[in-house]
Amino acid sequence: MSAMRIAVAGTSGLARIIARQIHESTSHQLLILSRSPPADLVAQGYQCQIVDYYDSSSxxxxxxxxxTIISTVTGNEQxxxxxGAVASGVRRFAPAEFEGLPRLRPQxxxxxxGRAAALALLQVHYSAWIHSTVFVCGILYERFAVGGMRTHCIGVNTGYGNEGDYILDARNMTATVPGYDSEGNLSSLCMTSARDVGKFVVRALDLPSWPKEMSMCGERMTVSTLINTVQACRGRTxxxxxxQNPQGLQYELTLAQMxxxxxxxxRLATLIATAEGRxxxxxxGYLNTQFPDITPVTFQAWFQQNWAAVPRA
Incomplete structure (x- = not known):
């Protein structure tokens, strides 16, 4: 496909990974949209545009x-x-999803x-004017990073971006495990590293058409296997x-609400979502099949590298 002008909205860690992939591996013209000037990106030669999301002319x-717009901003800004994208004749839009399948989210x-409202606009209200897709990557490996997702500037405002906020605390070796669904079956999850998400998203830019969802997967495993993998990597139990199952987690959530x-x-809501298979x-994933030359890093290899410098005891 010929070179296009691609806008990445936001300067989070995931936005930067995607932007870097576009900048270094494609001939597309890259534009980064930000509410304030990212001095480091400007210094590196990226084209950045300050935008006021509450000013339609801006x-x-x-x-x-x-x-095409790849969005990593949420809420009213998105x-x-x-x-604005519809008014400006933008052809394609990928909203800030980058988790599980949206159709599995409850009302x-x-x-x-604010993601459901964004999807309603794209897939229903404006579907005749703009094409859209949802990039589905499951859980980012970075949730289990040293320091959590926040050290990678991902999920800063989600409320569960710190080390140990999701399933397990690999430093202190404690865990609340959403190991079973409501029928007693082992729960599973799909996971992908942020770097591999960037690779798949950028390759998808050149697809002639976008389906409504494009999934990718670094590795799929049961939550039980996740626990065992971390134990093996840390050399500790x-x-x-x-x-927990969904019912037990829901009880804990009720107490937290009270x-x-x-x-x-x-944090409990993310565990319930995991136990329910969301x-x-x-x-x-779809993009794994489309681009078999991309070999995602396994969770174990990623985790070992990320935690290599942290003492085991």
Whole structure:
């Protein structure tokens, strides 16, 4: 496909990974949209455009000549960006999803962060004017990183971006394990490293058409296997891990709601989503099949490298 003008909205860690892949491995013209000037990116030679998401003229000016938008912004800012993209004649839009299948999210999901409203605009209200897709990557490996996702500037505002916020604390070897679904079956999840997400997303830019969803998968495993993998990598066993099903987690969530513990509610909501299979869509993913030359890093290899410098005891 001929060179296009691609806009990446946001400067989070995932946005930077995608932008770097576009910059280094394609001939597409890259534009980074940001609410404030990212001095480091400007210094590296990236074309950055300051945008006011609440000023329609600012958005339209920023999107002049843009063919495709990859969004990593959520909430009202993304809604305004979608409206501006339609008004500016942008051809394709990928909203800030990058998790499990949207259709598995329940109505009123506390983890939604305005994403359902964005999808409704793209897939229903504006579907005749703009093409869209959802990039489905499951759980990012970076949730299990030293320091958590926040050290990679990912998920800073989600409420569960710190080390140990999701399933397990690999430093202190404690865990709350959403190991079973409501029928007692072992729960599974799909996971992908942020770097591999960037590779797949950028290769998808050249596909002649976009389906409504494009999944990718670094590795699919049961939550039990995840626990065993981390134990093997750390050379330690978890200290009395608490195994839970959706009913037990829902009870804990109710207690957190009664106590007004917002951060605990968010963390428990992600565990409930895991136990219910919302991050399990099978492997290989659609993009794995489309681009078999991309070999994603396995979770064990990624985890060993990420935690190599951290003492085991």
């Amino acid at each position: 958005i339209r000016h920023s999107l002049m000549g843009v063919d 809604i305004r960006l979608i409206e 009123g999901d506390p983890l939604d962060r 978890f200290n009395a891990p608490v195994w 106590a007004g513990e917002i951060s605990t509610q968010w 991050y399990d869509y099978g492997a290989p």
